[in-house]
Amino acid sequence: MRIDVLGPVQAWHDDGRPIPLGGPRHREVLGRLVAAEGRVVTTDRLVDDLWDDPPAGAVGALRTFVAALRRALEPDRAPRTPSRVLVTQGTGYLLRPPRAAVDVHRFQDALAEAGRSPGRAAELGEVLALWRGPAYADLPDSRWVRQERTRLEELRLHAVELRADALLTSGEGAGLVAELGGHVAEHPWREPAWGLLARALHRDGRRAEALDTLRRARTMLVEQLGLDPGPSLRRLETEILTGAPGLEPSGEQSAVRPRLGPRTTVELARTLALAGGDALVGSRRDRLAAVTAAERTGDVTLTARVIGAYDVPAIWSRADDPAQARAVVEAAERTLHRLGPDGPAELRARLLATVANESRSADTTGPARDTARAAARAAEALARELGEPAVLAFALNGVFQQSFTRLGLAARRDAVGAELLAPAGRHALPAFEILGRLVRMQSASARGDLTAAAGHAEAAERLAAAHESPLVPVLTAWFRARVTAARSAEPGGPTAASAAAAYRAADRELAGAGMPGLHRGLLPLALLGLRLLHGRPAPTDPALDWGPYLPWAAPLVLLAQDRADEARTALRELPEPPADHVQEALWALTARAAVALDEPGLAARAAAVLRDARDEHAGAASGMFTLGPVERYLTEAGACARGRR
Known part of the structure; x- marks a missing residue:
C-alpha cells in the first residue's frame, strides 16, 4: 500500500491499482491521520476538524468513514479482526502504515537526513x-x-x-x-x-x-x-x-x-502589518510561519518571544483570518503550558495578551470565550506588576478586545482608550497611541458625542501622518461618513444620497486595506442603517454582499420584497448576535423586524437586551456607521411587547 498527500489525497495497492477511498470526508479523515504522524487523534478532535458546526450525528458519521477506510485499506482483513493500519486506540484513531509508504513521511525523512548529512x-x-x-x-x-x-x-x-x-x-x-x-x-x-x-x-x-x-x-x-x-x-x-x-x-x-x-521574521511582519494592504496580508502569513518554525525548534523561550513579539494593535472585534488567529491562539496556549506558572512574567503576559487579542469576540464562543476573557484579565494584572509600558499597552488592547461581553459598555471602552494614551504617549509607542485615539473615537461615536469623536479622529490622523500609518485615514473616512449619515436625518442636513456616496467612497478605500474581517458586509449594513434613519425599507440590491450580517438583515430585506412569510421564518431562526462592535446594531435590527412582523415575544427579548444600551447609538460603537439612537428601537420593541399582554 502507498498513501500520497503531496497533492490530492490518494492511495494505491502494491500492484499499482488505486484504492477507492470514498468521498471527500473519507479522504479528509485519512489526511488528518497522516498529518498526525502516528499519534492518536481523538474522536472529538476529528469531529472538530471535519465540521465547523458538527451535526448531531457527527460521531456516528465519523465511525462510518473510519469503517469504510478500513475496508478500502485492508480489503483482505478477516471479519472481526482488528485493523493493523487504521487502529482504534483509547478515544481515538491512529494510522500505522510504514513511513516509507507515505509520500510526506519520505519527504520529511529525506530532508531531515540532508540536514544531518549535508x-x-x-x-x-x-x-x-x-x-x-x-x-x-x-x-x-x-x-x-x-x-x-x-x-x-x-x-x-x-x-x-x-x-x-x-x-x-x-x-x-x-x-x-x-x-x-x-x-x-x-x-x-x-x-x-x-x-x-x-x-x-x-x-x-x-x-x-x-x-x-x-x-x-x-x-x-x-x-x-x-x-x-x-x-x-x-x-x-x-x-x-x-x-x-x-x-x-x-x-x-x-x-x-x-x-x-x-x-526577526515576526518583527518584520509586525512592521509590515501597520502598512495595510498586501503587506498586512503577508505579515499574517509570515507571522504564522515564524511561530511554526519557532515551535519546531523545541525552544520554549524562543517560541514565547516570537509569539509575543507580534504586538500589532487590534481595533476590530472580528478576525481577518479566523483560522490563522485560532492557530496562533493554540500555539500561545501550548507555549504558556510549557512555560508553566513560574515562567518569565513578561513572556507570560505577552502570551496571555496574544490569546486575548486573537480570540476576537465575533469568532469565539463557549469555553474559548471564557478562556480569552480570563487571559485578558491575567495579562493586565501581570503587566501592571511588571510596570512595562509596552507590555501594559498590549495587555490593554486585549482588555479592549474582550470588552464586548454585553451591550452598553462604551464608557468602559473609553476608559481603556484613555489609559492607552498615557503610557503610549510618554514612552514612544505611537501605534498604541493611535489605537487609544481610535478606541475613544468609537466610544464617543457610540454615545452620540460627535464633537469629541471628531477630535479623537483628527488626533489619530495627525499621529498617523507623523508615523506613516496609512490605515488610519481609511478608518476615519468611515467615521466621517457616519457623521454625514447622522446629520442627513436632521433638518437642513446633507442629503441621504450624499451620505450613501460617502459610505461608498470609504468602502472603496477599505477594500484594499487587507482587513476582510472589517470590510465584508460593512457597506450593506451602513446603507441599511441610512435607510432606517430616513424611514425607508431595506436595500434589496442582489449585488450587496451582507457577509456575516446576512441573518439579521434578511428579515428586513425580505419585508422590503413583500415576502412576509419568509421574513417571519428568517426572524424566528435568528441566532444570538455575536458579542462584538455591531451587536447593538444587530439587536436593533432584530427589534425592528419583530415590530414590523408583530412578534411580541421576540420584541420583548430584544428590548430586554437593548435596555443596557438605551443611551447609545446602534452600530455607532464601530465608529463607522449608525442606525440611530438605541432608544428609538427600544421604545418600539417595548410597545410591541406590551401589546402582547
Whole structure:
C-alpha cells in the first residue's frame, strides 16, 4: 500500500491499482491521520476538524468513514479482526502504515537526513518530485489543512534551496538557472533564493546577469521593505565583483545558510502589518510561519518571544483570518503550558495578551470565550506588576478586545482608550497611541458625542501622518461618513444620497486595506442603517454582499420584497448576535423586524437586551456607521411587547 498527500489525497495497492477511498470526508479523515504522524487523534478532535458546526450525528458519521477506510485499506482483513493500519486506540484513531509508504513521511525523512548529512542534500530531487501540487490539495480549506499546507510548503522551499546549494557547492547544478529563476519569481522575499540564483548565473558564465540579480534583490528589499540586503548577499556581490578565489563558500558561509530567524521574521511582519494592504496580508502569513518554525525548534523561550513579539494593535472585534488567529491562539496556549506558572512574567503576559487579542469576540464562543476573557484579565494584572509600558499597552488592547461581553459598555471602552494614551504617549509607542485615539473615537461615536469623536479622529490622523500609518485615514473616512449619515436625518442636513456616496467612497478605500474581517458586509449594513434613519425599507440590491450580517438583515430585506412569510421564518431562526462592535446594531435590527412582523415575544427579548444600551447609538460603537439612537428601537420593541399582554 502507498498513501500520497503531496497533492490530492490518494492511495494505491502494491500492484499499482488505486484504492477507492470514498468521498471527500473519507479522504479528509485519512489526511488528518497522516498529518498526525502516528499519534492518536481523538474522536472529538476529528469531529472538530471535519465540521465547523458538527451535526448531531457527527460521531456516528465519523465511525462510518473510519469503517469504510478500513475496508478500502485492508480489503483482505478477516471479519472481526482488528485493523493493523487504521487502529482504534483509547478515544481515538491512529494510522500505522510504514513511513516509507507515505509520500510526506519520505519527504520529511529525506530532508531531515540532508540536514544531518549535508552531502545528502543533492539527493533531495527525488523526494521533491513527489510533490504533485499543494499538500492535501483536494481537501477543504479547514484550519488543520491550512496549518499543514503552510508547514509543508515552508519545508518544500527549504528543500529546494538546500538541494540547489549542495549542487552548486559540489560543482554540479547544470540547469539550475531556470529552476531558481522561477523559484525567485514565486518567492521574492526569500534572500537565500536570490543568492542561489546569482551563484548559478555566475557558475554558468553569466557574471553580469549575476550582479544584476543581486542589484534587483537590493532594490526590491530597500524600496518595498526598507531593508538592506543581509551579509550573505553583500558578501556574494563583493566576491563576484572582485573575482574572489573563494567564490563558492562552504559550510556556514553558504548563501543558503543565512536565513531570517523566527524572531526577526515576526518583527518584520509586525512592521509590515501597520502598512495595510498586501503587506498586512503577508505579515499574517509570515507571522504564522515564524511561530511554526519557532515551535519546531523545541525552544520554549524562543517560541514565547516570537509569539509575543507580534504586538500589532487590534481595533476590530472580528478576525481577518479566523483560522490563522485560532492557530496562533493554540500555539500561545501550548507555549504558556510549557512555560508553566513560574515562567518569565513578561513572556507570560505577552502570551496571555496574544490569546486575548486573537480570540476576537465575533469568532469565539463557549469555553474559548471564557478562556480569552480570563487571559485578558491575567495579562493586565501581570503587566501592571511588571510596570512595562509596552507590555501594559498590549495587555490593554486585549482588555479592549474582550470588552464586548454585553451591550452598553462604551464608557468602559473609553476608559481603556484613555489609559492607552498615557503610557503610549510618554514612552514612544505611537501605534498604541493611535489605537487609544481610535478606541475613544468609537466610544464617543457610540454615545452620540460627535464633537469629541471628531477630535479623537483628527488626533489619530495627525499621529498617523507623523508615523506613516496609512490605515488610519481609511478608518476615519468611515467615521466621517457616519457623521454625514447622522446629520442627513436632521433638518437642513446633507442629503441621504450624499451620505450613501460617502459610505461608498470609504468602502472603496477599505477594500484594499487587507482587513476582510472589517470590510465584508460593512457597506450593506451602513446603507441599511441610512435607510432606517430616513424611514425607508431595506436595500434589496442582489449585488450587496451582507457577509456575516446576512441573518439579521434578511428579515428586513425580505419585508422590503413583500415576502412576509419568509421574513417571519428568517426572524424566528435568528441566532444570538455575536458579542462584538455591531451587536447593538444587530439587536436593533432584530427589534425592528419583530415590530414590523408583530412578534411580541421576540420584541420583548430584544428590548430586554437593548435596555443596557438605551443611551447609545446602534452600530455607532464601530465608529463607522449608525442606525440611530438605541432608544428609538427600544421604545418600539417595548410597545410591541406590551401589546402582547
